[in-house]
Amino acid sequence: MVDEETVVVRDYPIDEPAIIVHGGAFSKGVDIGDWGEKASAVAEKAARRGYQILSEKKNPLEAVVEAVKVLEDTCWLNAGRGSILDASGKISMDAGLMRGWDLQFASIANVSYPLHPIELAYRILQKTGTLILAGHQADIMAALEKLEPHPGPCPRAYERWRKVLEQRKKSKLAKPYNQLYPLGDTVGAVATDGNRYAAAVSTGGILFKVPGRVGDSPLPGAGFYADSHGAVVATGIGETIARFLLSYRILRSIPNNVKKVLVEFTGLMGPSTAGVIFVGKEVSGYAYNGGGMPWALCTGNSCLKGWR
Ligand code: ASP
Numbered sequence: 564m565v566d567e568e569t570v571v572v573r574d575y576p577i578d579e580p581a582i583i584v585h586g587g588a589f590s591k592g593v594d595i596g597d598w599g600e601k602a603s604a605v606a607e608k609a610a611r612r613g614y615q616i617l618s619e620k621k622n623p624l625e626a627v628v629e630a631v632k633v634l635e636d637t638c639w640l641n642a643g644r645g646s647i648l649d650a651s652g653k654i655s656m657d658a659g660l661m662r663g664w665d666l667q668f669a670s671i672a673n674v675s676y677p678l679h680p681i682e683l684a685y686r687i688l689q690k691t692g693t694l695i696l697a698g699h700q701a702d703i704m705a706a707l708e709k710l711e712p713h714p715g716p717c718p719r720a721y722e723r724w725r726k727v728l729e730q731r732k733k734s735k736l737a738k739p740y741n742q743l744y745p746l747g748d749t750v751g752a753v754a755t756d757g758n759r760y761a762a763a764v765s766t767g768g769i770l771f772k773v774p775g776r777v778g779d780s781p782l783p784g785a786g787f788y789a790d791s792h793g794a795v796v797a798t799g800i801g802e803t804i805a806r807f808l809l810s811y812r813i814l815r816s817i818p819n820n821v822k823k824v825l826v827e828f829t830g831l832m833g834p835s836t837a838g839v840i841f842v843g844k845e846v847s848g849y850a851y852n853g854g855g856m857p858w859a860l861c862t863g864n865s866c867l868k869g870w871r
Pocket residue numbers: 587588641746747748749766767768769777778779780797798799800801802804
């Protein structure tokens with residue numbers, strides 16, 4: 564049985580247009596210091612950027628791509644510049660995006676070249692009929708597209724990796740990652756112009772992941788989904804999110820059954836495993852089953868932000 568308080572859902576009435584972004588989710592009981600403040604400040608900057616795009620009458624996909632690029636540009640979050648490291652000490656990133664109005668999506672998996680993986684996914688959507696491009700060939704496309712190259716891991720990412728390495732040396736146990744570790748600071752955005760919906764997500768994956776591991780973020784229905792009713796992106800342990808098709812199921816549950824779906828998910832996968840943001844007709848919000856998630860929502864010419 565999942566304790567009712569384990570799952571938190573907050574939703575807000577929205578005007579059109581609207582955009583909500585997030586900077587990952589964290590486990591219950593973890594001391595996050597001032598990270599919540601820092602991450603939600605970046606989230607607000609990203610949401611404002613996306614809202615500006617929507618105000619210029621550009622489409623919601625352009626808005627979520629631009630918002631995610633802001634989130635990919637900080638060392639405080641696990642995407643683009645701030646991507647965490649895999650077990651071999653390297654960066655490998657996943658990203659995905661989707662247009663709700665024609666169900667077109669594009670994803671990239673296990674790339675290391677671009678600073679902005681979401682931009683690479685966007686080029687793939689615009690220029691190819693390919694849905695998912697992975698690994699070396701995706702990196703080659705990023706180079707051919709002259710995307711800005713990744714400058715290498717942030718000190719924060721390296722420090723987090725080093726701590727896990729030390730712990731592992733001490734315990735000599737290969738712990739499976741079945742809970743947020745303790746931060747899963749993947750990023751995402753969903754937006755609407757009132758008629759159309761779009762979703763975008765970008766991540767360095769799970770800290771100390773098996774090299775080559777692909778998470779939920781490039782998988783439609785799992786890490787993201789958008790259709791003519793709304794858009795959702797997820798964050799958390801990809802191995803739980805993908806098995807449940809969390810984004811698709813949450814999308815189907817807007818506006819009244821979001822909590823019910825996340826409670827069902829939590830019953831199967833455990834607490835501190837996921838967070839989502841969503842937008843649908845006249846409503847937007849976020850939900851999580853851990854300690855919180857940094858978020859920011861812009862609509863009606865004003866923005867809100869927080870991390871619980
Ligand atoms: N969902 C991402 C993954 O499993 C990680 C995260 O959300 O922090 O790759």
